[in-house]
């Protein structure tokens with residue numbers, strides 16, 4: 001079956017595996033706490049930063065949509081799968097000869113299409129204007145935040161009106177509003193109404209309360225697209241670097257889809273694939289530190305260290321609690337109860353922990369399994385001759 005697969009070699013780049021354990025821990029003066037707060041709190045309320053406001057909305061409307069509707073939705077799997085097949089057909093084609101693809105750019109296209117189909121429905125997901133918006137807003141937002149930070153605090157409320165990246169963000173929010181208005185108008189007259197996407201779920205969760213639909217969509221884009229893309233990109237690179245994994249993965253995917261199709265049950269049965277993704281995430285967690293918190297009252301740690309109020313804390317993303325921690329073992333989590341990608345533990349907390357644990361992790365698992373299972377069953381993949389991807393620490 002796989003002899004007939006289309007063949008791809010990939011241009012890939014990826015940085016130096018991080019080996020250092022790093023713990024950020026320092027006390028801050030109260031004025032520094034404000035200055036050091038992340039993009040999320042510090043720029044809340046600036047026009048153009050509405051995507052962040054949606055994530056931080058104390059009413060948790062967007063987060064409730066993710067938790068109640070997005071996470072365990074059978075129809076989302078079918079919608080994402082359908083989008084992915086269209087992306088593969090047009091980007092990777094059915095050419096049976098080996099051909100090079102730009103995996104870095106294709107991975108974001110695949111994730112942005114799958115996510116958008118679930119967030120706003122397949123029609124808007126395929127709109128190139130919408131795609132451009134959701135894939136570039138995050139970067140513009142961070143560049144805008146960086147530019148704004150270089151100005152003294154008293155001038156920021158004025159200079160943000162003229163800084164190019166801030167202006168770009170405002171334009172993008174306006175574009176999102178206008179495109180969504182068109183989508184709302186289109187849906188208003190539609191019969192029967194059978195959309196199952198976050199546009200509809202926001203209405204249900206808001207239950208009459210006012211909310212900014214464009215901000216919610218941009219908030220979903222910031223939270224999901226680049227994070228998921230990074231994990232997808234690296235997992236396929238790792239599979240190519242450890243090609244002995246490919247055949248067992250293909251067998252597992254074929255058995256799971258033959259019995260259950262691309263459904264919750266089918267994806268659940270891709271356990272080796274789950275382990276491979278989790279192992280990739282262990283060695284490239286996306287952030288050098290995680291579990292960022294601030295002490296709101298004094299805390300004494302078990303080792304006696306006193307953490308005063310206002311201290312910002314973060315934990316290294318590279319716990320050394322694993323056997324042979326530097327080695328990539330695709331089946332490391334295969335027989336580990338509670339070792340699924342979506343589970344969090346004191347050893348593996350790439351999705352965070354506790355009250356603030358990432359609510360989007362179920363969608364991440366579904367999208368990655370859909371994409372990788374489809375790639376594995378349709379294509380042979382290998383790295384370009386001479387390519388030696390390495391993970392680099394940035395920060």
Ligand code: HEM
Nearest residue numbers: 223224227228231291350351352353356357358359360364
């Ligand atoms: C590989 C992809 C992803 C990674 C590694 C990731 C990681 C994280 C982490 C580390 C946190 C903070 C958890 C904590 O502090 O305990 C977080 C929060 C969050 N994530 Fe994700 N995430 C990913 C994908 C997504 C997706 C696809 C969505 C949306 C569908 C999403 C939505 C959110 C939201 C809304 C929060 C804030 C939760 C809150 O404040 O209660 N994430 N994510």
